[in-house]
Structure formats: structure tokens, C-alpha cells
Amino acid sequence: MAAPYELIYYVGVPGRGEHIRLALEEAGAEYTDTASLPMDKCREFVTSYLTPGPGNPPYYAPPLFKHGDLVISQTSNILMYLGSKLGLAGANQNDEYRVNALALTALDGLSNEVHDSHHPIAVELYYEDQREESKRRCQEWIKTRLPKHLGYWERALASDEGGNWLLGKTFTYADLVLFQCLDGCKFAFPKAMSQAKESGKYNRVFRLWEDVKARPNVAAYLASEKRQKYDWGIYRYYPDNDVLAE
Template identity: 40%
Template sequence: MSEPSTKRQKVTYDLIYWPGIPGRGEHIRLALEASGTPYNDIANDDKDGIKAVQALIDPNSTTDDAGNPPAFAPPALRVPGAGRDGKPLLITQTPNILFYLGDKIGMVPEGDEAGKWHANAIVLTALDLNNETHDTHHPVAVMKYYEDQKEESLKKATDFRENRIPKFLGYFERVLKGNTKGDGKYFVGDKITYADTTVWQVLDGLFFAFPKEMEARKKEFPVTLQTFYSSIKEEKGIKEYLSSGKRLPYSQGIFRRYPELDRQ
């Protein structure tokens, strides 16, 4: 299982993701911040950092210098010394990065091998909700503008608010209630894990994108939207991060506020 104290000091992780937006990189940032793990946010820390993102998505790359296969899309995590022949390991796909980090930074349920797989299922479900949120403003074509698919977006967002949001929130509510150790504050066990940070980020994004819908759902899903959502903000590491300049505002990424798509 996890050995956070020993491994934490050995390596500084590089997060490679678009600068200026929370996006999918935020799930990784929150896990790192909650565990007090040092990392470089390459493209936000340094103006030249964008080059690392561009190299990552080079459409002609078949492998990098260290023998890692190409990325389909950001984010990526670079781990010095953890790759083949002591070269850097490059890991892509958000849930893959989170799963890799979980054990190493102590963000999985402690001493609970089963709980580790449960936490990962919750993470994957939250990331599915993340993707579905993106589709509300891009239902027919990822590369086109929202303005070119407004009519379809209204249909998609209506279905999302009326059917998908309650389905996901109902699931989260049941998991929180079923975890009697967690007191409504944690998804698995009695301490924060990357399941908590990942679900929290999606809820936070939904509160930004669909404020009226989420406010109206608070009474229906009180454990998720009141107890859990509030308490994670107060966690060590998270609280400091959220009030720091490092926390990036939502803008034109996954979570967008188009009032016409919210509950009327």
C-alpha cells in the first residue's frame, strides 16, 4: 500500500497541461495539493512551459526521447527516473495519472486494498460526469464553436440537467451514505482520498456552470452538495490552495457558464 512519507521526498513531479485553465489538470493539482506533494506545473510556472505541451501533442511523434509512447491529449505527468533505464516516465490520461499517484502520495484509502479499487471507480465515474458536462456545450462537434451548436446544446443540457445530474448525484449520495466511516465527508474510509478531490472538482465546476440547477438540487442530495462539498474545502492543503493565486478561474474550458443552458 501507500508509503507517502518516504516516497514523497524522492521526486518532484512535472504536470504538463495547458496554461491558464483548470481543465483536466485540476484533478491532478488537487490530489497533489491535498497531499502536500511538490510539483512543477510546467506551463503555468514558466512562459516557455507551453513548449512541453506542444511537444506532447506533436502529431508526428511516435515516441519521446525516453521511449515513452505519444500522448493522445494533455494532461501528462512526467516522473524523473521512473521510466525505462532510469529515464523519465511519461504517464497520460487523467485517471491513469491519478491512479499512479494515489498510492505514491498517500491519496488512496490507507491499509484498505479493496477501498483502493472502490476509490478508483468513483474517480472514473466523476471523470465521466466531467466529460458529459463538456458535451453540454459541444454536443455535435468538439472543434466547432458553441455558437455553431447552440440549438443542440440546449437539448443536450436539458437532458443533462434533468436526467444525468440527478443520476450521478444520486450515486454519489448513496456511496457517501454507505461509507459509515466517512461521516458524509469522505467517499472511502475516514480520510481524504483522490476520490474526494476528483468528485469535489466536478461538483465545483457544476456549481459554476449550472448555479441554479445545483442550488435547486441541494435539498435532494444534502450529503453530497452540503456536507461533502463544504467539508472538502476546509481540508488541509485544499483550503490553502483554493485561496492562493495558484487556483485558476473557470473560463472557456470544460465548465462554462451559459445562462441559457441552466435551469430557467
């Protein structure tokens, strides 16, 4: 019997684990998910992987992914491992590296930067203790970084090869990562994202969000109870931070 796919991540928000869930769901793969555990049990289980064990360097942070004897960390590393197994890493030689680069770029700009926008001074401090800095950072981020990122993705989607995906006609997990990043930004910054959409400058980007959302397996997953709500994770809605680009 084939080893099961096991996602190890905190319960309560989609978080970084969501990128892995979306790839598994899109492919219709069976997997277990620690998000089905009660909050305290889940935290205890996840934390048990973060302490050193025999023969292993400890894992720094979730998401983690277990497949048989292998346990790996880092969202994009897990996606790269799964991509070829699930048929979501492209069809041509070296596509897996292109797809990985696209996923890393989306995670850098539209996930990690967004996380830092509500924790600009220190991850360990509460948002409330860095509220003013967070507001200032969001104003600047929305004015300069958001258009830079959206502009990049618009260019990336203007493929000569035809098709509406990042690799033209070939759908890959990079499209899912970009979808999830855009979806989170829409939650965190509804005003700025509406303004960006209405500007008409990023039509390909917003079409990708619609197209991924409409894929049958993704749509069924998003409508299911397995899809957790945004709250305290990477994508947070703070009215002070929800500003227009001017």
C-alpha cells in the first residue's frame, strides 16, 4: 500500500499550509491533515516535530509534510516534492524549476511581505504594540510594492505561448500559489485590491484568481468545511491598514 500524504500544520487559519492543501485538493489526492485535530492536540502534535530527533536536524517551523519515512519542511520545498507526483509541475524539462521560482516569488511578495505588514517591528510583539508602524508600512506597501507585484504577475501571465496560466496552457501549482496569495490579499486589503482590479491594469491577474477559483476540485474544496477562514494568520483584516493607493 502506498504511504499516505500527511500535512502537519496548525489548525485555525488557512496559513502557509493552504498552498499544500490546494495542490492536493486540485489533484484529488487523499491526505491527512492535522487541521482536523482539536486546537490543543494539533499544536502539541506540530510542536513535537520542532524538537530535535535522532538522525534529523530539527524542523524550524510548519508546514511540514510526511510521506512514508520522509518528513520535509518549507512550503515551496513541499510543493516541489509534490508537484511532479501530482502532475502539477509542468510538462517540459526544467519546468519544475520555473514553477518553483514562480511559487517562491509569489510567496516572497504576496505572502511574506504581507505578513510583515502587520508585524513590521517584531513577529513576537502583538499587532497592537506596533499598530502605528503597521499602518505606515501598509500605506507604503500598497503605494509601491503591491503595484510592483501585481505588475510583475500581469507581465508573467502575458505569455506568448497562449493560455491563461503562468506556464501558458499548462496549469501548475504556481497558479494555485498565486491564487491563494491574491485571495489572502483581497481579504487583508479589500479597498486596495478593488482599486487595483478597477484600474484595469491587472486584468490577467484577476482573471487567474477567478479561473483557479472555478476549477471543479478547487471550487468544491473552497465550498467545503475543510476551507478555514482567515483570521490571525498571514492575512489579517485591520481597518487601519485597509487603505487606498491614493
